[in-house]
Amino acid sequence: MAKKPVKDPADPGPDTTLYLIYAGFAIFGTLWLAIQLGSLLTSPRQKAPINPIAIGLDLARGNLKWPIASTVIVLLVIAASIAWVVFKRKKAAKATIGRLAVDDKADYMGSGGAIKSLTEAGVREKAERLGMRLGRDDMPGVPIGKSVADNVMLYGSYEDLQVDIWGPRQGKTTSRVIPAILSAIGPAMVTSNKRDVVDATRAVRQERGSETWIFDPQSVADEPPDWYWDPLAWVNPHRPGFDGRAASLAGHFADGSDGPSGGGDSDSYFTQEAEELLTCLFLAAAVSRRPITQVWEWVTNPLDTEPIEILRNTDRYDVSSEFRDSYHFVASGLAQQYNIDPRTLGGIFGTAKKMIRCLKLSSVRHWVQSRARYDESDVEKDLARMIAEGRVNPDSDKEVKAARDKLKWWIGSQKPDGRKQFDELEFIEGNGTLYSLSLEGRGSAGPLVSAFIEAVIDVAVHKASRSPRGRLPIPLLAVLDEAANVVRWKDLPKHYSHFGSRGIVVMTVLQSWAQGARCWGPDGMEALWAAANIKVLGSGVDDVQFLQQRAEAIGEYESISQSVSESKGGKSYSRSLGSSKTFNVNSLATLPTGRAIVFSSATPAVLIKTVPWWEGEYSTAVLQSLEKHEPGTKAKTEMIDLVNERLSMTKKEPAPGAGTVKEVPSL
Numbered sequence: 001m002a003k004k005p006v007k008d009p010a011d012p013g014p015d016t017t018l019y020l021i022y023a024g025f026a027i028f029g030t031l032w033l034a035i036q037l038g039s040l041l042t043s044p045r046q047k048a049p050i051n052p053i054a055i056g057l058d059l060a061r062g063n064l065k066w067p068i069a070s071t072v073i074v075l076l077v078i079a080a081s082i083a084w085v086v087f088k089r090k091k092a093a094k095a096t097i098g099r100l101a102v103d104d105k106a107d108y109m110g111s112g113g114a115i116k117s118l119t120e121a122g123v124r125e126k127a128e129r130l131g132m133r134l135g136r137d138d139m140p141g142v143p144i145g146k147s148v149a150d151n152v153m154l155y156g157s158y159e160d161l162q163v164d165i166w167g168p169r170q171g172k173t174t175s176r177v178i179p180a181i182l183s184a185i186g187p188a189m190v191t192s193n194k195r196d197v198v199d200a201t202r203a204v205r206q207e208r209g210s211e212t213w214i215f216d217p218q219s220v221a222d223e224p225p226d227w228y229w230d231p232l233a234w235v236n237p238h239r240p241g242f243d244g245r246a247a248s249l250a251g252h253f254a255d256g257s258d259g260p261s262g263g264g265d266s267d268s269y270f271t272q273e274a275e276e277l278l279t280c281l282f283l284a285a286a287v288s289r290r291p292i293t294q295v296w297e298w299v300t301n302p303l304d305t306e307p308i309e310i311l312r313n314t315d316r317y318d319v320s321s322e323f324r325d326s327y328h329f330v331a332s333g334l335a336q337q338y339n340i341d342p343r344t345l346g347g348i349f350g351t352a353k354k355m356i357r358c359l360k361l362s363s364v365r366h367w368v369q370s371r372a373r374y375d376e377s378d379v380e381k382d383l384a385r386m387i388a389e390g391r392v393n394p395d396s397d398k399e400v401k402a403a404r405d406k407l408k409w410w411i412g413s414q415k416p417d418g419r420k421q422f423d424e425l426e427f428i429e430g431n432g433t434l435y436s437l438s439l440e441g442r443g444s445a446g447p448l449v450s451a452f453i454e455a456v457i458d459v460a461v462h463k464a465s466r467s468p469r470g471r472l473p474i475p476l477l478a479v480l481d482e483a484a485n486v487v488r489w490k491d492l493p494k495h496y497s498h499f500g501s502r503g504i505v506v507m508t509v510l511q512s513w514a515q516g517a518r519c520w521g522p523d524g525m526e527a528l529w530a531a532a533n534i535k536v537l538g539s540g541v542d543d544v545q546f547l548q549q550r551a552e553a554i555g556e557y558e559s560i561s562q563s564v565s566e567s568k569g570g571k572s573y574s575r576s577l578g579s580s581k582t583f584n585v586n587s588l589a590t591l592p593t594g595r596a597i598v599f600s601s602a603t604p605a606v607l608i609k610t611v612p613w614w615e616g617e618y619s620t621a622v623l624q625s626l627e628k629h630e631p632g633t634k635a636k637t638e639m640i641d642l643v644n645e646r647l648s649m650t651k652k653e654p655a656p657g658a659g660t661v662k663e664v665p666s667l
């Protein structure tokens with residue numbers, strides 16, 4: 001229920017005496033002017049005195065006649081006044097269309113020159129400073145919304161990291177995520193637990209020549225696995241830093257919702273040991289080019305010491321001699337774990353198994369590994385090829401045996417299966433679009449989704465460090481929608497601050513502060529919030545403590561307060577200059593849908609109107625994309641549809657007998 005308006009007792013109301021004085025002046029002024037002008041226009045001319053009292057006396061005595069022209073002038077003035085009032089009212093009514101009560105607060109918030117860094121001119125200037133050459137049609141930054149005070153579009157620059165906190169169903173996807181993806185000038189990736197963003201943007205990005213990849217191990221968007229991403233290919237045992245990457249991969253499984261969070265203590269001995277075990281097993285699988293599910297096999301059988309063998313004999317797997325020592329240390333650590341007492345061993349392996357249990361799901365498997373394995377027949381084929389190339393002497397049994405034995409080490413490794421394998425660098429350089437989808441809860445592929453995001457960002461950081469100014473030439477946009485549910489990447493807050501300087505624009509979208517604190521811990525959430533240059537608070541948030549801080553950050557405005565005291569002698573009014581909070585917790589909690597507040601470094605908070613995709617320039621393209629991909633609107637275009645369409649375009653003679661009705665026997 002809306003609040004009942006309260007009348008301010010200190011408000012003296014309109015000053016009627018003053019209004020009457022104004023009205024009197026206006027009427028007498030008009031009459032005076034009318035008689036002066038009318039007298040000049042009549043024929044014969046008459047001379048009206050200047051003094052209004054003399055005019056009145058002359059008119060009464062009949063010395064002066066009221067000319068018709070004066071009546072016309074008075075009527076014209078009345079008509080013009082009525083027209084002006086109508087025009088003003090219409091203009092005022094027009095200005096209030098779509099205007100909300102909260103918009104009045106925009107007058108006390110950031111506007112004009114104070115928020116120049118967020119305007120198109122500001123972000124273009126920044127892009128130039130960063131050495132980016134933007135085309136006239138290129139989006140100058142990531143769109144945020146329209147400022148209420150100035151009605152201009154605001155953008156985040158290509159080095160601003162963003163965090164959005166909007167309540168559920170408040171327009172995060174429609175007003176922030178979709179416009180951001182559509183305005184990306186380079187590679188873009190987005191995480192989600194819904195298909196909405198995929199349906200709305202995939203065709204638009206494809207039309208712009210961007211290759212789209214939909215990583216959908218939990219069938220959120222019903223996408224078939226016609227390509228795969230091998231996390232172990234990212235670990236890459238031949239590139240420096242392999243142990244760090246393997247540890248990060250294990251970390252994603254440890255942090256994931258399917259990991260120990262279901263009641264476990266993340267710092268417990270077993271959790272740490274299990275994470276360490278997974279790190280070593282991922283390295284062993286990566287060295288021997290096995291699929292990631294091999295790790296599941298090893299974890300379910302603590303008696304199988306094959307991974308130690310692999311890590312001790314990396315020379316068999318073409319690992320460069322400079323890395324062999326490192327693998328030797330890894331093998332020692334792993335051997336120590338295998339030699340621990342059976343009860344502890346069971347605990348460690350059991351915890352590790354729980355962490356990676358999503359790998360055993362049939363739906364997940366095909367997304368993260370090749371379907372084909374190197375086998376005996378491949379050994380013989382490769383041997384024959386080596387002989388044909390003259391690399392092995394067929395007459396030397398010893399040479400043939402040695403070559404065969406070497407090739408046999410690869411049995412069980414992955415080989416191409418005809419599907420495309422995702423390559424992070426190719427994706428970045430080809431300005432691709434990656435949708436990484438997963439659902440929370442048991443069997444969640446969340447760890448893989450967050451590892452995937454880290455893999456792409458890691459390769460982007462690596463590429464940036466080899467690029468001029470240490471930045472990607474074309475920024476990579478990562479929109480982490482439903483971040484706390486989908487991307488359980490514990491180290492995200494730690495890395496957040498340096499992404500901006502590398503040309504990696506990350507936008508993290510959350511439903512509440514608490515959601516972020518649950519995912520990254522209270523300190524992690526604080527760090528993430530502090531590292532973001534642009535923070536957007538949307539409607540539907542009701543976390544009192546957080547809103548209190550935001551109300552403080554928005555600040556106060558100066559206001560004149562009046563007070564009235566009533567006594568027998570009458571009322572006495574007094575005025576004083578004071579300050580009032582622009583927003584209090586209640587007004588932030590009840591922020592209407594369609595409004596948000598932007599906090600940006602070194603600028604005052606700005607009230608914005610959100611701009612959903614249907615109000616943007618790409619609305620038609622999004623509608624077409626939805627029509628093509630949204631389930632229930634139109635089935636996906638199949639090859640047969642295209643064939644039928646072609647056939648229907650070729651005019652044919654009707655078949656003999658066509659159009660005649662045949663009787664169908666009843667069943």
Ligand SMILES: Nc1ncnc2c1ncn2[C@@H]1O[C@H](COP(=O)(O)OP(=O)(O)OP(=O)(O)O)[C@@H](O)[C@H]1O
Nearest residue numbers: 166167168169170171172173174175593594610612
């Ligand atoms: N500015 C707006 N005006 C009118 N309707 C809107 C506006 N923004 C969003 N909506 C509607 O609100 C609904 C929710 O939008 P959207 O999916 O973008 O919200 P969300 O915050 O991403 O939701 P969720 O928390 O479920 O992810 C949609 O039906 C959308 O059409």
Ligand SMILES: [Mg+2]
Nearest residue numbers: 172173174481
């Ligand atoms: Mg959403």
